[in-house]
Amino acid sequence: MAAICVFCASSRTLDQRWLDLATVTGGELARRGHTLVSGGGCVGMMGAVADGARAAGGHTLGIIPQALVDLEVADLHADELVITDGMASRKTAMIDKSDAFLTLPGGLGTLDELFEVWTMATLSMHHKPVVLLDQDGFYSGLVNWLNGLAPGSFARKPAMDLLVVVDSVPAALDAIEARLG
Template sequence: MAAICVFCASSRTLDQRWLELAAETGAQLARRGHTLVSGGGCVGMMGALADGARAAGGRTLGVIPQSLVDLEVADLASDELLVTESMADRKTLMIEKSDAFLTLPGGLGTLDELFEVWTTATLALHAKPMVLVDTDGFYRPMLDWLAALADQTFLKPAGLDLLAVARTVPEALDTIESRLT
C-alpha cells in the first residue's frame, strides 16, 4: 500500500478529542495497510497518531530534525526514525518518502507543512494526493479566505482544486486511495 504523510499538531495542551482523532487516524491508516509518515515526534497529536498506527499493527516512519531530538520529543518507538539537520530538510524528506498527504487540525507547523506540499504541487514538482480533514469546520475560515484569494486571482482555481477537503478521516482516506496511481 501507500506511505501516507500526516500533518498535525504536536502541542501538549490540546483537548482530548484531538488526541483521539489522531490516534484513530493512525489506526485507520494501519488497518488499511498504509505506512504512516510523520514528523517523528512523540507528543501531542503527532505522538497519538504514531501510537494509534502501531497499536493497530501499522508501520511508522518518523522524520525529525536534530534540534527536536535534542529536546527529547523524538518518537523513538518508530519503526524507522530519520534525523535531519533542519526543519526545511525534514519537509523535503517527508515529501520524498510519501505517496500522499493528509492534514489534520494543527497550528503554524501543520500549516507550514500543508502549504509546502501544496505549493510544490502547484509548481508541478509532485502530483501526490493531498487531503485536508476539516473536522467540525476547523479549517472553514481558512478555506473561505483561500476561496477569496482565488476570487481575486491571487490563487488559480486549478491550484485550489489540488487540495481535496474531507469532513472525516475515512472520507479522506477513501479520497487518497482513489487518487493514488
C-alpha cells in the first residue's frame, strides 16, 4: 500500500468524461488500498479524484496553500488537510509525503507538477515512480515532442525512460505497483 500523488486539472468547466476519469482513478486507487495525496482542491478533476477515493473507502491527504483555502476551494472533506504558506512549499510537501506520482489530464499547474517530479527523478533526487496517463491520446502531442529530446541530445535516454506513459487507469496503477515492488 502506497501514498500516490495524483496531479490533475482544477478547471470547473471540463467535459464530464474527464471528471469521470478522475472519479474512476480515485476509486481504483482506494480499492487497491492506496492513500490519495492531492493538491487539496475541491474543484474540477482534483475534487473528483478525492471524492472517488473516499466513495471507495480510501484515505485522502490534501495539501493546499493558505491562499487557495482563502478562495474557498479547499477539499474540506479530506481525511487530512495540510495547509502550507505557498505553492512551492505545497509542492515540496506533496513530493515528500508521496511514494509515487500519477499525472492525469490537466493544464499548466498539472504540467508544472509533472515536470518538477520528473526532473527531480532524472537527477536522482528521489527514486519514486512517475507515471503519465495518456487517456484517449490527451498527451500524445506532448509525448511525441518529448520523444525528440533524446535523439536531439537535449535529454539522455535513461532520463526519458523514467517517465512511464500508459493509456488506462489499471495500467497506471499496475505500473506504480510493479515499480514499488
